[in-house]
Amino acid sequence: MNKATRKTIIAGNWKMNMTPSAAEAAVKETAALVAGKDGCETVLCVPFVDIHAAVAAAKGTNVKIGAQNVHFEAKGAFTGEIAADMLLECGVEYVIIGHSERRQYFGETDETVNKRTKAALAAGLKVILCLGEVLEERQAGITAEIVSMQTKLDLAGISADDMKNVIIAYEPVWAIGTGLTATPEQAEEVCAIIRGVLADLYGDTVAQATTIQYGGSMNDGNAAELLAKVNVDGGLIGGASLVPAKFAKIVDAAQA
Numbered sequence: 001m002n003k004a005t006r007k008t009i010i011a012g013n014w015k016m017n018m019t020p021s022a023a024e025a026a027v028k029e030t031a032a033l034v035a036g037k038d039g040c041e042t043v044l045c046v047p048f049v050d051i052h053a054a055v056a057a058a059k060g061t062n063v064k065i066g067a068q069n070v071h072f073e074a075k076g077a078f079t080g081e082i083a084a085d086m087l088l089e090c091g092v093e094y095v096i097i098g099h100s101e102r103r104q105y106f107g108e109t110d111e112t113v114n115k116r117t118k119a120a121l122a123a124g125l126k127v128i129l130c131l132g133e134v135l136e137e138r139q140a141g142i143t144a145e146i147v148s149m150q151t152k153l154d155l156a157g158i159s160a161d162d163m164k165n166v167i168i169a170y171e172p173v174w175a176i177g178t179g180l181t182a183t184p185e186q187a188e189e190v191c192a193i194i195r196g197v198l199a200d201l202y203g204d205t206v207a208q209a210t211t212i213q214y215g216g217s218m219n220d221g222n223a224a225e226l227l228a229k230v231n232v233d234g235g236l237i238g239g240a241s242l243v244p245a246k247f248a249k250i251v252d253a254a255q256a
């Protein structure tokens with residue numbers, strides 16, 4: 001099996017950008033630019049307060065809307081958190097979990113990432129599970145060990161059947177928002193390592209069917225080269241997703 005066995009997914013992560021009115025305009029503009037580009041799935045992961053406007057603007061287009069986090073409990077005294085069924089009822093299909101900014105600034109651990117992933121999957125959301133090494137780990141030559149361990153811990157207790165709704169985003173932390181991009185060879189090497197771990201955990205069929213994205217300063221200038229790699233099945237894109245024309249060019253690059 002090869003790349004043809006899995007879906008290419010180009011997902012934007014808007015982070016903490018865009019008011020609801022700006023979101024509405026950006027989703028409409030993006031949707032117009034990617035209309036008919038069905039060679040990949042196109043997703044925009046927006047701030048919680050933008051979901052309503054974004055879902056309405058994306059209706060009838062081929063843009064799907066995602067959230068940027070979800071809590072692991074179904075409801076209760078968790079001030080400021082959002083539950084999976086709330087997202088679903090708002091029309092959200094995807095949710096990013098374990099983004100390095102959540103891990104770095106908000107105390108997310110592999111344990112909470114795993115709990116959030118289970119809750120999201122149980123509710124019927126598709127999960128974009130982020131993992132990747134920090135610069136010191138890459139320099140120490142332990143990238144393979146780090147991403148393998150994260151993959152195992154973050155997916156602990158998640159069934160082979162549930163893996164149909166899991167997308168892994170390999171995001172080297174040193175490349176996120178820094179303008180530094182992993183070379184296509186570096187991205188390919190680590191995505192292949194992650195696929196190997198998935199094969200150990202779930203067998204080859206699941207491993208070959210799982211979408212593994214690269215994220216880290218992907219843009220309209222470098223996307224084609226990265227996406228050409230056999231184990232890179234899409235991208236998670238921060239900065240460049242805020243500009244519809246740039247994001248649409250990345251979607252174009254994923255049509256091949």
Ligand code: PEP
Pocket residue numbers: 013015171175176177178179215216217218236237238239240
């Ligand atoms: C991200 O937010 O996941 C990301 C990869 O950001 P950027 O593209 O800006 O590096």
